[in-house]
Amino acid sequence: MQTRSYTSRLFYALVLMLPLLVHAAPQVMVSIKPVHSLIAGVMAGIGLPELLLRNGRSPHHFSLTASDVRKLTRAERVYWIGEPLELPLAKILRATVSESRVVTLLSLPDLQLLPLREGVQWERHAFHEQGEQHDKPVEKGISPAQVNPHVWLSPINAALIVRMAVEDLSHIDPENSSAYRRNGATLLMRLQELDRQIGEQLAGVRDVPFIVFHDAYAYFEHHYQLNAVGSVTLSPERMPGAQHIQQLRNRIKSLNARCVFSEPQFEPKLVATLLEDTQARAGRLDPLGASLPLGPDAYFTMMSDLAEALAGCLGGDGK
Numbered sequence: 001m002q003t004r005s006y007t008s009r010l011f012y013a014l015v016l017m018l019p020l021l022v023h024a025a026p027q028v029m030v031s032i033k034p035v036h037s038l039i040a041g042v043m044a045g046i047g048l049p050e051l052l053l054r055n056g057r058s059p060h061h062f063s064l065t066a067s068d069v070r071k072l073t074r075a076e077r078v079y080w081i082g083e084p085l086e087l088p089l090a091k092i093l094r095a096t097v098s099e100s101r102v103v104t105l106l107s108l109p110d111l112q113l114l115p116l117r118e119g120v121q122w123e124r125h126a127f128h129e130q131g132e133q134h135d136k137p138v139e140k141g142i143s144p145a146q147v148n149p150h151v152w153l154s155p156i157n158a159a160l161i162v163r164m165a166v167e168d169l170s171h172i173d174p175e176n177s178s179a180y181r182r183n184g185a186t187l188l189m190r191l192q193e194l195d196r197q198i199g200e201q202l203a204g205v206r207d208v209p210f211i212v213f214h215d216a217y218a219y220f221e222h223h224y225q226l227n228a229v230g231s232v233t234l235s236p237e238r239m240p241g242a243q244h245i246q247q248l249r250n251r252i253k254s255l256n257a258r259c260v261f262s263e264p265q266f267e268p269k270l271v272a273t274l275l276e277d278t279q280a281r282a283g284r285l286d287p288l289g290a291s292l293p294l295g296p297d298a299y300f301t302m303m304s305d306l307a308e309a310l311a312g313c314l315g316g317d318g319k
Contacts, residue, residue: 024047025043025046025047025048025173025176026047026076026077026169026172026173027050027074027075027076027077028043028047028049028050028075028076028077028078028079028169029049029050029051029052029071029072029075029077029078029079030049030050030051030052030078030079030080031052031053031059031078031079031080031081031086031089032051032052032053032059032080032081032085032086032152032288033051033053033288033289033290033292033294033298033302034152034153034287034288034289034298034299034302035079035081035105035152035161036049036051036294036298037289037294037295037296037297037298037299037300037302038152038158038161038162038165038187038296038299039079039165040294040295040296040298041162041183041186041187041296041299042162042165042166042169042180042183042184042187043169043180043183044183044296045179045183046173046176046179046180046183049079050071050075051294052064052068052071052072052080052089053086059081059085059086059288063088064088064089064092069092069096072092072093072096072097073096073097075097075101076101076172077101077102077103077168077169077172078093078097078101078102078103079103079105079165080093080102080103080104080105081104081105081106081149081151081152082104082105082106082107082144082149083144084106084144084145084147084149085106085149085150103164103168105151105161105164106144106147106149106151108160108161108164110160111151111157111160112151112154112156112157112160112219113147113148113151114147114148114218114219114222115146115147115148116146116147116148116215116218117148117215117218117231148215148218148219150216150217150218150219150287151219152219152299153216153217153218153219153220153287153303153306154219154220154222154223155191155194155195155198155223155303156223157219158191158299159188159191159192162184162187162188162191163184163188165180165184166180166181166183166184187296190300194300194303194304197304197307198224198303198304198307199224201307201308201311202224202226202307202310202311204311204315205226205310205311205314205315206224206225206226206227207227208227208258208259208314208315209227209228209229209255209256209257209258210226210227210228210229210257210258210259210260210261210283210310210313210314211228211229211230211231211232211248211251211252211257211259211260211261211274211280212228212230212231212232212261212285213231213232213233213261213262213263213266213271213285214231214232214233214234214235214263215231215234216263216285216287217285217287217306220303220306224307226310229251229255229257230248230251230257232248232260232262232270232271232274239270240270245270245273245274248274249274249276249277249278252274252275252278252280253278253279256279257278257280258280258281258313258314259280259281259282259283259310259313259314260274260275260280260281260282260283261282261283261284261285261309261313262282262283262284262285263284263285263286263287264284264286264290264291265288265290281313283309283310283312283313284309285306285309285310286302286305286306287302287306288302289301289302289305
């Protein structure tokens with residue numbers, strides 16, 4: 001009798017749990033932290049996406065563990081930027097994950113795309129003609145080799161990614177569609193307010209020249225109409241030689257560039273060398289939010305940190 005009673009209780013417990021099992025959140029994998037944050041915001045209260053590149057790993061050069069590959073093969077959806085940013089991931093995705101389960105963000109319709117700038121010395125209006133509105137898409141038909149892949153640093157693109165994720169996740173998980181849509185609406189309002197705050201914060205330093213570590217901030221610069229005049233290196237994997245450093249040092253002096261920014265993933269001594277015999281200051285920008293905790297707030301904190309670092313170094317006395 002006791003056995004029958006236990007079996008009956010177990011049966012009803014399983015019946016009660018069945019809706020939870022049936023409507024479990026999809027398994028989602030995201031390549032980099034800023035996009036992971038946006039997807040986590042869309043999935044808030046439903047499930048947690050998995051981040052592929054943890055612990056500050058650079059998307060430009062990395063290797064995956066066997067555990068990483070297993071997670072990719074199990075994922076119902078994989079969101080990544082695309083081959084121009086995460087080249088090591090491209091071959092693995094083609095070999096292990098069905099194309100129907102992969103969303104390449106660089107291929108999204110209406111995504112604002114900018115070209116990589118040529119050389120390490122840039123002109124103010126490299127992206128657009130004088131008077132062009134800064135919130136409109138500026139380039140079409142850029143080849144994959146030419147595109148600047150750091151698209152998440154535009155709040156316009158971030159909003160587009162959120163809208164895409166809402167529709168995509170609602171399609172593969174219709175039971176939670178209303179929750180995805182509520183979360184998406186909240187995120188879009190937060191992005192709008194973030195954009196307003198950053199625009200106000202940077203309004204006073206738009207014309208101040210500065211140099212970045214590499215061409216990672218074009219979308220941020222373009223949207224907020226900032227005056228980056230060059231980069232320390234063409235590629236994070238290629239460090240500049242002595243001649244290039246001297247050319248940049250001369251450019252800092254001739255343009256009165258106020259700041260040279262390093263990145264946490266790369267050696268800061270190079271920037272210190274570049275600043276010798278100039279009046280420029282050293283700053284640091286992080287386009288990935290490497291040290292930030294995972295979650296829906298990471299994107300907003302990363303963007304705010306970028307604005308604060310730029311405003312602090314470019315404006316006032318830099319203290």
